[in-house]
Amino acid sequence: MRKKISIAVATMLTAVFLLFVPANAGLVSANSQEVSYEVKEAGSNNTSVADGYFIKPAKLTVENGKNYLEFSLKDADYVKSLSGPYGAVKVISDSGNKRVVKLQVGDISNPIDLQMHIVVPEEVAGMPYDHDHKARMVVNTEGVDLSALAAAGQNDDKKSDDKKADGEKDKDNPKTSDTTPLVMYTVLMVGSVGVMVLLWRRRTASE
Numbered sequence: 267m268r269k270k271i272s273i274a275v276a277t278m279l280t281a282v283f284l285l286f287v288p289a290n291a292g293l294v295s296a297n298s299q300e301v302s303y304e305v306k307e308a309g310s311n312n313t314s315v316a317d318g319y320f321i322k323p324a325k326l327t328v329e330n331g332k333n334y335l336e337f338s339l340k341d342a343d344y345v346k347s348l349s350g351p352y353g354a355v356k357v358i359s360d361s362g363n364k365r366v367v368k369l370q371v372g373d374i375s376n377p378i379d380l381q382m383h384i385v386v387p388e389e390v391a392g393m394p395y396d397h398d399h400k401a402r403m404v405v406n407t408e409g410v411d412l413s414a415l416a417a418a419g420q421n422d423d424k425k426s427d428d429k430k431a432d433g434e435k436d437k438d439n440p441k442t443s444d445t446t447p448l449v450m451y452t453v454l455m456v457g458s459v460g461v462m463v464l465l466w467r468r469r470t471a472s473e
Contacts, residue, residue, distance in 0.1 A: 298327045308400040328415040346383040377402035
């Protein structure tokens with residue numbers, strides 16, 4: 267008898283728990299991938315001095331059919347500007363010494379042209395350094411599946427568009443039953459507790 271009661275209680279608690287767990291819990295976006303890269307001199311295959319400012323790896327994403335690289339810069343206060351073939355980087359966060367940026371790129375199987383303005387104080391470089399600098403970012407594409415990233419990106423874009431559309435609908439048609447799920451969960455919880463109490467009383471009476 268006790269075993270049957272324990273099984274019943276465990277089943278009810280599991281059902282209630284599943285009701286409260288969001289259906290999409292634990293899901294991670296698949297439209298990004300970490301990639302290694304190196305910053306080389308503009309006119310040769312040698313590693314550029316500027317490579318020391320770039321923290322590896324970068325995060326490659328595909329959004330609306332466009333490729334982006336997100337990466338961090340160290341000693342970022344020396345890097346006054348940074349741009350690629352599609353314009354300047356977008357700053358995600360900036361703590362002075364470290365800056366996270368996002369750069370639109372094209373075909374990552376080819377070197378990505380970079381332009382930057384570097385200013386290093388005399389007390390650091392030994393002499394004033396204030397120059398525009400050109401370089402090339404070379405991405406290691408081994409293991410990168412751009413078609414899969416693009417497909418995942420399109421799915422995320424569609425979900426984003428659907429959310430925007432739902433938001434517009436909500437503005438036009440305000441919801442009047444937002445508390446319905448909460449009420450339903452409360453009723454289920456109370457009902458479960460009531461059943462457990464009833465089973466406990468029957469067990470006590472039988473003893």
